[in-house]
Amino acid sequence: MHELALADSVVKAALQAADDAGITRIGRIVVKVGELQQIEKDLFEFSLTSVIPSQDPRLADAEFDVAEEAVRFACRACGTEYGRSDVDIDSAGDEGEAVHFIPELSHAFARCPSCASPDFDITQGRGITLERIEGSADDAD
Amino acid sequence: MTRIDPRTAVVSDRLAGVQRIIGVTGSKGGIGKSVVASLLALSLADRGVRVGLFDLDFTSPSDHVVLGADRRFPDEEFGIDPHRVEGIDMMSVAFFAGDAPVPLRGDAATNALLELLAITRWSDLDVLVLDMPPGLGDTNLDVIRLLPRLEFLLVGNGSRVVIESVRRALTLFAELEVPMVGLLENMHRGTSTAIADLAAAHRVCFLGSIPYDETLEEALGDAASLRQTAVYAGVPTLD
Ligand SMILES: Nc1ncnc2c1ncn2[C@@H]1O[C@H](COP(=O)(O)OP(=O)(O)O)[C@@H](O)[C@H]1O
Ligand SMILES: [Mg+2]
Ligand SMILES: [Zn+2]
Numbered sequence: 001m002h003e004l005a006l007a008d009s010v011v012k013a014a015l016q017a018a019d020d021a022g023i024t025r026i027g028r029i030v031v032k033v034g035e036l037q038q039i040e041k042d043l044f045e046f047s048l049t050s051v052i053p054s055q056d057p058r059l060a061d062a063e064f065d066v067a068e069e070a071v072r073f074a075c076r077a078c079g080t081e082y083g084r085s086d087v088d089i090d091s092a093g094d095e096g097e098a099v100h101f102i103p104e105l106s107h108a109f110a111r112c113p114s115c116a117s118p119d120f121d122i123t124q125g126r127g128i129t130l131e132r133i134e135g136s137a138d139d140a141d
Numbered sequence: 142m143t144r145i146d147p148r149t150a151v152v153s154d155r156l157a158g159v160q161r162i163i164g165v166t167g168s169k170g171g172i173g174k175s176v177v178a179s180l181l182a183l184s185l186a187d188r189g190v191r192v193g194l195f196d197l198d199f200t201s202p203s204d205h206v207v208l209g210a211d212r213r214f215p216d217e218e219f220g221i222d223p224h225r226v227e228g229i230d231m232m233s234v235a236f237f238a239g240d241a242p243v244p245l246r247g248d249a250a251t252n253a254l255l256e257l258l259a260i261t262r263w264s265d266l267d268v269l270v271l272d273m274p275p276g277l278g279d280t281n282l283d284v285i286r287l288l289p290r291l292e293f294l295l296v297g298n299g300s301r302v303v304i305e306s307v308r309r310a311l312t313l314f315a316e317l318e319v320p321m322v323g324l325l326e327n328m329h330r331g332t333s334t335a336i337a338d339l340a341a342a343h344r345v346c347f348l349g350s351i352p353y354d355e356t357l358e359e360a361l362g363d364a365a366s367l368r369q370t371a372v373y374a375g376v377p378t379l380d
Contacts, residue, residue, distance in 0.1 A: 002217045002221050005219055008151060008219075009148050013146075013150035094214075094239060101221065102234065104243075104250075104253040105238055107243060108238050108242065118242075126252070129146065130144065131144055132144075
């Protein structure tokens with residue numbers, strides 16, 4: 001399950017962000033899961049809880065807030081903006097599997113619904129992002 | 142607090158078991174970076190060095206062709222596992238993309254690189270060889286930015302069309318203080334010493350001259366035949 005590696009990156013990034021912001025107890029870790037990568041929200045939540053280091057005091061009260069984000073594409077050639085249902089990537093087969101591992105491989109399989117260009121930007125909903133962390137500075141530390 | 146890209150937080154973790162990271166680069170296409178990177182990895186593996194090969198030329202991956210590696214999805218566990226080919230741990234977008242062309246702009250190439258760095262499980266390696274795309278563009282700048290331990294092995298040849306861009310590359314890498322394994326001449330023909338002279342002028346190690354080898358094309362894809370080529374004989378030993 002490569003979701004575990006991504007979950008591990010979220011937890012490590014949250015700890016780095018906490019240290020940078022002087023947060024000693026993290027309350028909430030707000031994560032977005034982009035539609036393009038086809039990672040199931042439940043599975044990702046499970047991955048996050050299974051990689052979290054149980055001994056780290058900064059994470060003792062931490063809760064995850066995982067939300068899904070729709071993918072949007074913007075065509076560089078004709079300007080059309082479009083979504084997942086407008087493109088033909090076979091999610092069950094090898095194409096979907098490739099995009100699941102490397103969302104940029106959508107450029108190999110997806111085409112603009114208006115002009116058939118592969119030259120598009122993924123403007124949102126690509127993959128996993130850490131939106132923000134919330135927490136407090138424990139003065140006793 | 143703004144959005145954070147979580148992947149950068151684990152790049153150094155994922156490469157923690159790797160002793161040296163060597164980017165085989167060159168400012169032009171078609172000068173033999175992929176062949177040199179692949180045969181450098183093969184020759185190191187043959188001498189018992191634990192070696193990985195990471196094809197970063199996402200729009201034109203070649204190392205799987207050079208070494209005759211099957212294109213199939215990597216196994217997935219806590220991340221994805223490189224394929225084992227002739228004793229080399231290999232990762233390439235070719236394992237995912239099948240025959241489809243992969244047109245990527247710079248930002249997309251950066252994202253693909255970060256994704257693979259974040260999810261690939263390299264085992265403990267003495268050397269990880271990166272096969273770089275040509276030029277001084279996105280991916281070359283990305284590895285300089287993301288991998289502080291990176292060393293470059295620069296491939297050039299004695300053609301006047303190539304020499305000028307080799308000089309530009311040497312100037313940039315010196316300015317950015319990227320450690321250099323050295324400068325390797327490939328497809329040497331005639332008696333030109335231009336590349337050796339350039340190495341001396343820029344105070345980088347000259348790693349030798351690999352001759353133009355007519356037998357290379359036939360040998361591609363077959364490790365036993367590749368071991369008989371001048372490229373295999375001419376890649377540096379790194380010791
Ligand atoms: N020393 C050599 N002798 C003969 N052909 C070579 C030699 N080095 C590379 N080639 C050939 O030159 C072409 C370009 O090599 P490649 O490694 O793909 O270059 P790059 O990665 O720099 O674009 C390939 O067909 C390769 O087989
Ligand atoms: Mg190449
Ligand atoms: Zn379009």
